[in-house]
Amino acid sequence: MNQTTFNLDLAPLTSALQDTPLAAWAEALPQTLALRLAPDSHGDLPAWLAAIDALPHIRARQIDLNAPCIRIGAPDEINADTREQIEAALRQLHPWRKGPFDVFGIHIDTEWRSDWKWDRIVRHLAPLAGRRVLDVGSGNGYFALRMIGAGAALVVAIDPMRLFLMQFEALRRFHDTGRACVLPLGIEDFPERSETFDTVFSMGVLYHRRSPLDHLYQLREALRPGGELVLETLVIPGGTGQVLVPEGRYARMRNVWFIPTVAELERWLARCGLRDIRCVDESPTTLEEQRSTDWMQFESLARSLDPADPTRTVEGYPAPRRAVLIARRP
Template sequence: MANPLESKHIAPLYRAITLLDRLVEKGCASFGYNNGVQIYSESFAMPLVDSRADELIALLGGADELEWAKSLVLDKSQVPRQGKESCVLDVLSLLAWKLKGWRKGPFTLASPSCSLHIDSEWQSYMKWDLLAPFVQIGGAKVADVGCNNGFYMFAMYAGRKAESPQMPQSPQKIVGFDPSGLFYCQFAWLNHLLDLPIGYELLGVQDLPAYVQRVGEKFDVIFCLGVLYHRSDVFATLKSIAQSLETGGIAFIDTLIFDINDVASTLDSSIAGLPLALSVRGSYAKMSNVYLLPNLSALEGWCERCGFESVEVLAIVPTTTQEQRKTRWIDSLSLENFLDPNDSSKTIEGYPAPKRAYIKVRRK
């Protein structure tokens, strides 16, 4: 299989990330979590005084691109920094811009005098804050399947805060799985600054059992957030997760569902309680890689048939434009473009608008 880091678009970005140690030391920053991941270092405000960053800047488009990227960086008085001497954060902002689109986040890089806010498409802290009270990962071996740029893994390592005691303790080990070269580069850029002991495999959920066999140990907790509805074989997906968990291990799953109540007026009451799934034709909310949206009964049945027990529904939440929306940090469309412009309770195709179920299941 081709290495995604060697593709024409990704290769120069990945090369730039490997040159970051010329700009800032690995692990130069501290971080915390509060409605996003905040990364802090005094070194971000350091001026560029020599040629150490020249090759990195050239890979990203040169001095003109760097000058434009200064508009992304704000000083403490919230005045755009255009026209001033370049600093380390200007180069980091240029790299962040080239790493679009930022789907998970947000992330903020800050020093005493300047900051950069990456306003991602998804306000992912809303999902994490929903899950965190149910999560116990202190000392556990954890996998995040479909981890994107690692936002949830960074949130896990932020650990318990005094003002937010429901935040879970940090895990013993955490490994992210995602086959996207772009998302890996976003993660690698951020983790260069933090140097956290987080693994990242350019693999999909179908590769979990082979990975577990290769390393010789299973996981205690697996997160599978926003993945299931993108898989045409949901049973194989759920079995891969179950097979990769220790007996009694926990999986947290979030998936789009088909809520019978949204179409109850058109259904006979005698079938409303049956395990049903919406089989998508063509696309759902302009996503062509969405296949099956189960109701809760069907989702519970799928999990039970694939090796899980004790299916606990944590929440059912409609997706809103507060949680998912277009920002300058993505080039694609977002939720407001996927809904019927005359009826926001429906997708552009006429299906019920997105609604997610969050469940916690235990491996038998």
């Protein structure tokens, strides 16, 4: 395996973006990613690459990217030894946070029931069929695959955590639509103004940004005029003008900066020039939706809530609740 470029097949992406303002950026991606994926760039990278290398080269015949539990291959497509080999390699890529997936009958029970989030969102979207999509903070590409399942023409998914790219690439060993890619990049590595995408998703990212309005502004600038922004983030109950800035950790997470109310978030979106702003869902995160599993054995939400009062975090803040807002770039 060529560890420097990690065999990321960027040709479909470069070709899909060739007539857009992102053409030059896409052309330069091999050099950008060579640095990001250099063998010494992350201590675990060699082990992850070895895990992917240990996967057999098989193409799944039965694939369903539209199912809540994304299905790549049916159990009867492989024998028991091959299944064992695949499962052992996929487990080397622990922790699996976003999913679930079913790979030739191996059920990857991820920390999150990401299918529940998708259900809350998808029915409110402009239909994704034929659209060019950007997913910022994509995790392992679970949602990117669901977007392809919903007919998107192209999904560019970015997430700086290289493990999540490895998980996406491991699954891509068995299927490849050529229409979705996960790139190991943060939003700060993305061109400021591309005006290329029909739909831009930012889910679970805003509260990690120290400058949330700059984040919203950059998301807006990635949209073509008339394009749709889908923003999912932590919120607190309350009205306009209220924002929680945790003193230290929030629900044991270190890098949480701004948690506004829905009304305040709507104002931020409007100030960033977005229109037709609507909150389509607001839900508390439950212990059924985010939990430790066999495929994510670290601590999860349960350990972040006050055992005496689960409506509070261990730090005494309101327990996690998330809102989904949809807006349009005029």
